Amino acid sequence: MTSLADALLRPSSVALVGASDDPAKTSGRPQRFLAQAGFAGCVFPVNPTRKTVQGERAWPSLSSLPQVPDHVFVLSPSESVIDAVRQCVRLGVPLVTILADGFSEQGEAGRAREADLRDVLAGTRTRVIGPSSIGVVNPRNGLLLTANAAFGEMQPRNGRVFVASHSGSMIGALVSRGLSRGVNFAGLVSVGNEADLSLGEICEATVDDPGIDGYMLFLESMRHSRALQKFAYEAAQRGKPVVAYKLGRSQAAARMALTHTGALAGEDTVADAFLKDCGIARVGVLDALLETLPLARTIDSHSRGQRRPCIGVVTTTGGGAAMAVDQLGLRNIDVQPPSQDTLAKLRAAGVRANPGVVLDLTLAGTKPSVMKATLEVMCGAPEFDLVLVTIGSSARLYPELAVAPLLEAGERRAPLAVMLVPDAPQALAALTEGGIPCFRSPEGCADAIAAVFSRRAARAPMPLQRAGAGAALSEFDAYAVLDAVRVPHAPAVKLRFRDAVPQLPFEYPVVAKLCSAAIAHKTEAGGVVLGIRDASELAAALQRLQQNAELYAPGAKCDEAIVQPMLAGVAEALVGYRVDPEAGPMVMLAAGGIWTEVIRERSMRLAPVDIDDARQMISEVRMLGATAARRGHPTGDLEALARVVSSLSQLATAVPHVVEAEINPVKILADGAFAVDALVYMQPAR
Amino acid sequence: MTSLADALLRPSSVALVGASDDPAKTSGRPQRFLAQAGFAGCVFPVNPTRKTVQGERAWPSLSSLPQVPDHVFVLSPSESVIDAVRQCVRLGVPLVTILADGFSEQGEAGRAREADLRDVLAGTRTRVIGPSSIGVVNPRNGLLLTANAAFGEMQPRNGRVFVASHSGSMIGALVSRGLSRGVNFAGLVSVGNEADLSLGEICEATVDDPGIDGYMLFLESMRHSRALQKFAYEAAQRGKPVVAYKLGRSQAAARMALTHTGALAGEDTVADAFLKDCGIARVGVLDALLETLPLARTIDSHSRGQRRPCIGVVTTTGGGAAMAVDQLGLRNIDVQPPSQDTLAKLRAAGVRANPGVVLDLTLAGTKPSVMKATLEVMCGAPEFDLVLVTIGSSARLYPELAVAPLLEAGERRAPLAVMLVPDAPQALAALTEGGIPCFRSPEGCADAIAAVFSRRAARAPMPLQRAGAGAALSEFDAYAVLDAVRVPHAPAVKLRFRDAVPQLPFEYPVVAKLCSAAIAHKTEAGGVVLGIRDASELAAALQRLQQNAELYAPGAKCDEAIVQPMLAGVAEALVGYRVDPEAGPMVMLAAGGIWTEVIRERSMRLAPVDIDDARQMISEVRMLGATAARRGHPTGDLEALARVVSSLSQLATAVPHVVEAEINPVKILADGAFAVDALVYMQPAR
Secondary structure, eight states: OOOHHHHHHOOSEEEEETOOSOTTSGGGHHHHHHHHHTOOSEEEEEOTTOSEETTEEOBSOGGGSSSOOSEEEEOSOHHHHHHHHHHHHHHTOSEEEEOOOOSTTSHHHHHHHHHHHHHHHTTSSOEEEOSSOOEEEETTTTEEEEOOGGGGTOOOOEEEEEEEESOSHHHHHHHHHHHTTTOOEEEEEEOTTOSSSOHHHHHHHTTTOTTOOEEEEEESSOTTHHHHHHHHHHHHHTTOOEEEEESOSSHHHHHHHHHHHSOOOOOHHHHHHHHHHTTOEEESSHHHHHHSHHHHHHSOOBOTTOOOOOEEEEESOHHHHHHHHHHHHHTTOOBOOOOHHHHHHHHHTTOOOBOSSSEEOTTTOOOHHHHHHHHHHHHHOTTOSEEEEEEOTHHHHSHHHHHHHHHHOOSOSSOEEEEESSOOHHHHHHHHHTTOOEESSHHHHHHHHHHHHHOBOOOOOOOOOOOSOOEEOOHHHHHHHHHHTTOOBOOOEEEETTSOOOOOSSOSSEEEEEOOTTOSOTTTTTOEEEEEOSHHHHHHHHHHHHHHHHHHSTTOSOOEEEEEEOOOOSEEEEEEEEEETTTEEEEEEEEOTHHHHHOOOEEEEESOOOHHHHHHHHHHOHHHHHHHTOTTSOOOOHHHHHHHHHHHHTHHHHOTTEEEEEEEEEEEOSSOEEESOOEEEEOOOO | OOOHHHHHHOOSEEEEETOOSOTTSGGGHHHHHHHHHTOOSEEEEEOTTOSEETTEEOBSOGGGSSSOOSEEEEOSOHHHHHHHHHHHHHHTOSEEEEOOOOSTTSHHHHHHHHHHHHHHHTTSSOEEEOSSOOEEEETTTTEEEEOOGGGGTOOOOEEEEEEEESOSHHHHHHHHHHHTTTOOEEEEEEOTTOSSSOHHHHHHTTTTOTTOOEEEEEESSOTTHHHHHHHHHHHHHTTOOEEEEESOSSHHHHHHHHHHHSOOOOOHHHHHHHHHHTTOEEESSHHHHHHSHHHHHHSOOBOTTOOOOOEEEEESOHHHHHHHHHHHHHTTOOBOOOOHHHHHHHHHTTOOOBOSSSEEOTTTOOOHHHHHHHHHHHHHOTTOSEEEEEEOTHHHHSHHHHHHHHHHOOSOSSOEEEEESSOOHHHHHHHHHTTOOEESSHHHHHHHHHHHHHOBOOOOOOOOOOOSOOEEOOHHHHHHHHHHTTOOBOOOEEEETTSOOOOOSSOSSEEEEEOOTTOSOTTTTTOEEEEEOSHHHHHHHHHHHHHHHHHHSTTOSOOEEEEEEOOOOSEEEEEEEEEETTTEEEEEEEEOTHHHHHOOOEEEEESOOOHHHHHHHHHHOHHHHHHHTOTTSOOOOHHHHHHHHHHHHTHHHHOTTEEEEEEEEEEEOSSOEEESOOEEEEOOOO
């Protein structure tokens, strides 16, 4: 049988079910576009009511065709889609794309229709793109198997980038923006509702296509993210970078995604961490989606825990460079001046540059020879991970002279990126053609650089774990789970309410807390007594806890308390672990105490993480650094906190039935860090 | 004498001092550009070494010219600039533009040269643009009085926007980007170092030019901000909006501005508040600098304290609209769905729209008649301050059809803005031509909308006040200043260390603090004793304070303490007042206590502010709202805090010698808000 990749991008024959004779109608467009683009394979219009369609012989049904088509595009209305797919299954068609909407995004009837579709496909080798897919395009062979009106006017050019989009209308926007920008494509797919094939599976089918060397994704949500992760991992193995624009950065848009496509809107912090851990460069500026791949190709995905990148800037315009530095600074990327050694080499090469953070060649003139000598030194300097060149008017006035020294240089230690300050289409085209990462706005430039450097090494998906609700453990049992992954916690003794107070293995003052799987939120239940100074106070506290438990949860199984020493921390953190239904196991770090409530500053990663990852997570929660190093207080042991984070994240492999764990707070002392409360939810092993 | 406006943009004659015969040289360009552009006034090349320059008669000196030129462009090297200016003064030339650098930005010698320049100008009617000005351009009359190489290739077209820029190289970038965007100019000035005329003064000279109806500023710093404020106020009076892109949003760029032009880099929070209070729309995206003016024209500067704007969105592409909504959300601007009433009107007009936050016409098709009916209802709906239309492929495919309904509508209650999702140059040009605010990226679109709605009504500059260091008052005297502007504070009694403890006019427990103008930072001095429970503890506390004062500041005048009751607040705020040397009197609000130290979330305004302003400032400090309404605590009286902020800001007019005041903290109670500490610095009245 034809492979999915071939059926998708190189079908030898396609059928258009419901093709219209009117080439202007949506269902008439694919036939017109295929003809205009000179698609060399067979095209079979299927239309039982006509002898010919747009001048070609029409076929009454799929079963009447002289051969089984590799790819069927169903253009007929929602009601008749299932029948068409059923015929495809019967004939063994490998791939069907469905245009119609009216499935899961449209109420009860739509969901029932989608369930029918799945039933028809179950156990067969027929795969489906859509419903609500506007189609598939391969500019390399004229496969304009699409109803997208945009292709009536545009002829996409051959390129090496594959596009997959949740939004059909964005396909046309990306092609038109690409045309104006010299960015062309090796394939574009509107994945629609992903009732069968998900965006990740479709992309993965193409990873070995030698004509594709990078991916652009337009994502509305994080659905089917395991498949996305698998694809991104395979792409990374082959050195093919992936760039994504994902909606839902603001809460408003996240709410909108919910109503717009019926897809579940994941929380953006989770999505962001997930994409980075997939090695995907996530951009936030639309133009950067088109401009980032050349940069992503020249820079390796960062190994985790790496230091922040060091960017050197060379400019022929002070104002232009300042815009780039400003935008980079807003993304926490600092531009660094050349080292003394590099400055000496520049001087030796005859480059007279203004002093400062940025190497300003305005005074030295914009002679190509000066730029060439400068780049030879700067790109060879050991301190830079990237050299950014901002070019002023010369890029527009003398495009050939201006880009020559950028294109010329041979092997470079540090790669190059270019920002053009004026509108300079010729220079832009020449640089794009030459494979030099180049940008036409300071925002797109900085966004791309930040996206590329904040990728982490792509991780393969973990074995599937159950997510969802689990049963809470008592605090004492939760500590046993922490013990299994070596998360240190304050010493704890369990006492029954009715027992006499024994000799404790630690000093007073102590804290006593209700200890019951039935009462997860102890504070609300009046289940915490602090500052107990001796055995008699402890006895009284136990009595009080018992009374409060009976009031709060009458009849609940709750006859024990947990007793711990009072620990005075320098600062507090919240460390969490959760199996996300889409992204899989994740570990989360936030500042603890009131900080958690008031400020939602958090760092997340796919779990497990090593100690370097954990250190980087700590550096991402500014508040933690600030509270752990306050004037007039001892400094908190953040290294111990890093061990807690890394250890808790090992739940992902060590204790697979945990669906959620939260340590709130971890007390950070001057020496050490300890869990002083813990909530763990588990699913029973089945 | 020729007015500054005429000398700047409509000189009847110009002289080029140091004009080169080589039209490719920097000093040869202005003559070439003026000839190419067909400037109709007289052009006098001044060059003592030649008979002709570029084929025209050359003049040996300014004094040999047959008339006194309106505008002299000095192209000669730094060393000979002063002599040329001296001649201009002698002849009574109204305006001189200086190209050379080598003045205040270049060390001791440069600063001396600039001082010489000022001396030459002092008391004369000759005004100077520069040094380091690349020149002045007026496309309306071919005045290409510029050495900017960019104009060798570009012919700027006539427009109605005036540009002033601290950066000379950005002039070329803006003209080229404008040309590609259909945005043209009525004048462009590179203001250089502003040794004499500042950017604000130059712009103000043009406010009555009927050919100018808006301003674009590219600012590297906030120098000469009083003149900027005065200009912005005059422009606002004439309904001419001002848009500014100001560098230094990131700390990195602020540091860079310091080295780049010698200008002082103001703190960005101050600059941002200042620009908004000038009624200037500050954009953060470069493209938005070019795209914002049409929107700024249709929307009034907000009166202060106004509610957040309500934006309605109509779209022909779900993905495209979602990008806009996302970007608006990131800027805290929420898109609102149409009201039930508006939906009913839409239905009555035959518009079938998908339900949701955004009015999605994808299903209804993109027929012009549907769009027209939709806009009639949406732009007439009382709930919207702005209706944003995002247009997909049709903008590129059928530009005329797509833009017709946008251009057609007559008087609209709510103005319209358009975002084009594909690259659609024809539609963009038609909309720009028609004066409809239109944007080609979601980031530029959202940035412009946010900038326009966050402007406040322009304020005229306050009478000049002295800034800088003042003398600290004691806490007790500081309260007297607060009393003068009716800021409530905790009751306070002053006791001398050696006196017996009297009966207090309030209950114990109390706090006792050192009270001395010599010890501003009491905590460091061990000068605060909390929780004093009775008279004997108070006596002991006074003794301790005396000892600590003698240890901390031996010999300082410090023989008193201030005693206050302990107030248990729900939350704390820091309220500050300061006369900024550039921006003038400002009031600042931040969350108090450890929050101030850890998070630099602040709100600022030019002082004084009324109660509505103060409320809005509170809403801008998220932390305050969060800490004042924490679970399990009484709600803090933020209305009382607003009164404190407004009252303190009255220092700007009521107590003019105060240069700085800080209340840290204001205790916010469930009922009321009180200063419990205060620092005031005053300059003696002279």
